[in-house]
Amino acid sequence: MQIAILGYGTVGGGVGRLVAQQQHQVQQLQVTHIFVRPTHPRTQPEMSDDFEAIINDSHLDVVVETLGGVEPAHQYILAALRHGKHVVTANKAVVARYLQEFTQVAAAHHVHFYYEASTGGGIPWLRNLEQAARVDSLDRLAGILNGTSNYILDQMASQGVEFEVALRSAQQLGYAEADPTADVAGIDVQNKLRISTAVAFNVDPQFALPTWGINGVRQSDIRDLQRLGLTLKLMGTSVRHGDHVAAVVAPTVVVNDSLFAHTPGNFNLVALHGESVGDLQFYGQGAGAAPTATAIVQDVLDIAHGVPHLHRDFAQPAISDDDLLTGDYLVRGAVGACPGVTDSMVGSYYWAADVHPAVMARWVASHPDSLALRLSPAASAQVRPTVAQLAQGRRAFA
Amino acid sequence: MQIAILGYGTVGGGVGRLVAQQQHQVQQLQVTHIFVRPTHPRTQPEMSDDFEAIINDSHLDVVVETLGGVEPAHQYILAALRHGKHVVTANKAVVARYLQEFTQVAAAHHVHFYYEASTGGGIPWLRNLEQAARVDSLDRLAGILNGTSNYILDQMASQGVEFEVALRSAQQLGYAEADPTADVAGIDVQNKLRISTAVAFNVDPQFALPTWGINGVRQSDIRDLQRLGLTLKLMGTSVRHGDHVAAVVAPTVVVNDSLFAHTPGNFNLVALHGESVGDLQFYGQGAGAAPTATAIVQDVLDIAHGVPHLHRDFAQPAISDDDLLTGDYLVRGAVGACPGVTDSMVGSYYWAADVHPAVMARWVASHPDSLALRLSPAASAQVRPTVAQLAQGRRAFA
Incomplete structure (x- = not known):
């Protein structure tokens, strides 16, 4: 060859x-x-x-x-x-x-x-996704798909440093570009989530994909979340129900018991859920010369050996339906006009309930000094009882 | 078909x-x-x-x-x-x-x-192992490969119950057989580790494989390890260096920061290390009708579509070399004759240093009321400074 x-x-x-x-x-x-x-x-x-x-x-x-x-x-x-x-x-x-x-x-x-190497670096993610889709009905993907932002958040959590210090460290190690916008603002994750979603659900990657990044995260945010038993990661999530699809890229709060919370440094972790196979998760180096090269050479060997990949035409209908990813958020800053915001506090955050990703993305874009952290379903379930207590307390004293 | x-x-x-x-x-x-x-x-x-x-x-x-x-x-x-x-x-x-x-x-x-479904249930483990071996030099495998024992240890850790209670719960849920010996004594893991090792290193699975299980683990062990920031899992590990191979199945202590420590219930997690790709880890349902059936149907579809698997003759030389897996152990019970045992204590355990797996397996077999817990390299590195302090303290007061 x-x-x-x-x-x-x-x-x-x-x-x-x-x-x-x-x-x-x-x-x-x-x-x-x-x-x-x-x-x-x-x-x-x-x-x-x-x-x-x-x-x-x-x-x-x-x-x-x-x-x-x-x-x-x-x-x-x-x-x-x-x-x-x-x-x-x-x-x-x-x-x-x-x-x-x-x-x-x-x-x-x-x-x-x-194009295996385009998403997840050395993790054989797309081929496992293709293969799972061959026998199973997939309905949910979620992943830490950008090693640079994960390294920054991990440094902030483990070393107690501010965002800018962690970013400089990432740049010195060659994890981050001189212009880190694509990594920290979620553009890189957005591209990878588009590709993953297209492969999983056989849809055109040009679906609506509300996206924001970790630029505004402070050391105090990381500490506040640690006190609540939670961990912050930049993640992409997409779900399908019938012909309806929704996706979001956002700083996402996960429970400490999840594998996501323990994905260190510049590693990636990607998960799929299928009706028959249940949860499958894949962990490894999402970038770097040698791991990414293995993914490319695997594709070349598939061509050399005539290994067929799953036939996809990316032409299944994909009706954008944010109802599928309605979720809860922790917000801070000028939250007066924030969608879904309540007067309940969780740590130093306001609780915003049942918000569509696109709606929250618009609020984030127009409030650069505020912050909105998406809660994973498990994190939301962990925090909700506290929120309910706080709200009751407030009503009792109102 | x-x-x-x-x-x-x-x-x-x-x-x-x-x-x-x-x-x-x-x-x-x-x-x-x-x-x-x-x-x-x-x-x-x-x-x-x-x-x-x-x-x-x-x-x-x-x-x-x-x-x-x-x-x-x-x-x-x-x-x-x-x-x-x-x-x-x-x-x-x-x-x-x-x-x-x-x-x-x-x-x-x-x-x-x-035989994908033989190891790791719904996790596409063997095909990913085969594929990694296609372009990479693999040197280490480690895994939680038995969902029943993982469920038992997880129940003991999260519910504070004794081994027998957790075992009965596993039996009620259909995770454990009426005779749970193969699961809790490590036989099931041994079979799966033989198969994984054979695929990874292209060797005959009939290599020496020291094996012991979690039968003797008590609730107090789980609590003691939690106090040390450590988690106990039943794991299989194998390593290769050139033509030399070593493997062990044992109750294994891992650091709380690892993905292994956060593998819940009856899930499995298996890891490989390759020279180019680095660490890859795979998480999912290791048993159950629907997940295991997906693995079988994937193999049938490979046959239907003419997808070639990696050619293996399992005829590479495998010189058994326990030096490759010399490790540290926490031991309790009648430890007088325990290999490598020191007078240093870690919590309520004696520290046994630099012991060959086969040597420790023989001691365990002849001391049914004692317990030997293998430390992963990371767990060993976490505990060793404490051990050194204790040993110095003892000498100071001797």
């Missing part, structure tokens, strides 16, 4: 090294082209900036896209598929946007389009 | 129901035979006690074996393979014993022998 790698950064380089190590295996994989910018130093003989020459190489089997970003990755992937090359990508932004188009073009040209 | 189910208990019945639900799927699966004892009431037209007639049915594609136990399951599986039928089994006892033979006979007759 002859492979071209587009882009030779962290992930692309990791793929090059892993393929080189695999030479002793039965399956012969060979990197014959590495597409780099004209200005990139030519450290390996396979390097070139001539994309046309690469996809016109009739011996080339697979294009591995690790450029990142939407364009020109989108055009390069389409061109490779149209030239009859299989494509494997780690690029969540372009997959979240164009999954349906890539799938159609790949089918039309009788090649495969695989 | 025409399927025969051997045995129609919990798992066999679950397969029958799941296949019936799948009729709307593209892949047409059909149960055409159900092999039951002569005395079994004939509640379905497919039921028969004529095994020869079943495997001589030229339309039959797959035999699903859910009889359990070593014989006659072993002979039935061999006969089915020799008649050119694919075999899918949930039977850990027979797979742990005859994996190599089944694999050879299946290859000779150009059929598949798959």
Whole structure:
């Protein structure tokens, strides 16, 4: 199998090294082209900036896209598929946007389009999701899908530092970009949740997806939640009931007994629920050169061995229905106009009950100095009795 | 695809129901035979006690074996393979014993022998292990692989009850057999760890495997460990370094921060470590009709779709080397002759340092009123500073 790698950064380089190590295996994989910018130093003989020459190489089997970003990755992937090359990508932004188009073009040209590495890094998440969907009716996904934000929240909880200090530490370790917006504001999780939801429910990833991040979280928030026996994580959640779908990306409060609460550092944890199989959860490195490279090479080996993936056309109807994810929130700041807000306090937060994610997302967007933390169903069940007591107390003294 | 189910208990019945639900799927699966004892009431037209007639049915594609136990399951599986039928089994006892033979006979007759449901129930553990081994060098496995014992330990920790009370509760819920020996004494985990280790390292499952269970654990043990910030689980662990392999099944103390410590009720959690992918962990229902049936149907669908599994001959050398799993233990009872025992106390336990699993297993077997709890590496690191202080204190006052 002859492979071209587009882009030779962290992930692309990791793929090059892993393929080189695999030479002793039965399956012969060979990197014959590495597409780099004209200005990139030519450290390996396979390097070139001539994309046309690469996809016109009739011996080339697979294009591995690790450029990142939407364009020109989108055009390069389409061109490779149209030239009859299989494509494997780690690029969540372009997959979240164009999954349906890539799938159609790949089918039309009788090649495969695989994207395991786009979501969950080294965790074999999408293939397990595909496989579960093969025999089961899936109705719920939830996950810690961004290692950078998880590292920041974990540092805040374990080291007692403020957000900015934890962020700098993440940057020094190479977990966070100089511009960390995509990680901390939930954009990266949003892309991965779109892809996961599309695979699980066979829907177009372009559904409504209210999203906010952890930018406004303070050390005092982490401490307050610890006192309540709760842990804060940035999570994505999506649910389906029939043709109705709802999803949200938000800072999410989970109970200390959950596996989510004990997902440390830059690890990821993703969960699915199926009618027959029940709860399945998958834990591992969601990023990094070597783990992500294993996910890419797994996809390449599936192509080499003719392993079929689940056929998805992402064309099931998906009626956006926020009723499915109505939930409770802890809010602070200028909460006067906050939807669902009550006069009950939980620690130093106001309790906002039964709010639609999209409604809360709009309030968060228009109140940058306030904070809204979503409660998982278990966290909500843990806190609700306290809320009820407080509310009764208030009424008694009113 | 025409399927025969051997045995129609919990798992066999679950397969029958799941296949019936799948009729709307593209892949047409059909149960055409159900092999039951002569005395079994004939509640379905497919039921028969004529095994020869079943495997001589030229339309039959797959035999699903859910009889359990070593014989006659072993002979039935061999006969089915020799008649050119694919075999899918949930039977850990027979797979742990005859994996190599089944694999050879299946290859000779150009059929598949798959056994996902034998280990980890609904968790897609063996296929993820196989797949990780495809691109990575695996060096460590560890898992909570028995839901019954996990339920008992979890009840003891959360409800404050004694072992016998928790066991009765497990029996009432149908988690434990009338004779719970295989579950609580570690035999069930031993079988599953043999299979996992064979798949991960491509070795014959008949390696040395020191094993003891949780029979002697008291409520006071659970409380003592809770005071130390530790949690007790029945776990299997295996490691490889080059051609050297070591494994152990023992009551194992883990740190409260681990996912293992937060695996509740009758759930399972299994972990692998690979050089490239790092830590991967998989959580789900390790038993039960519906989850186990999904694992069986996944194997049947792989056969229907021609999905190749990793080729394993289980013939890699495996030099038994307990040095790889030398570990620390908390012991109580008649510890005078206990290997590695020191005069340092940790809570109400003596500290036994750097002991080979096989050596400790022999001591446990000959001291039924004593208890030896293995410490995970992280638990050992958490306790060791305390032990050092205590030892220094003792010397100071000696």
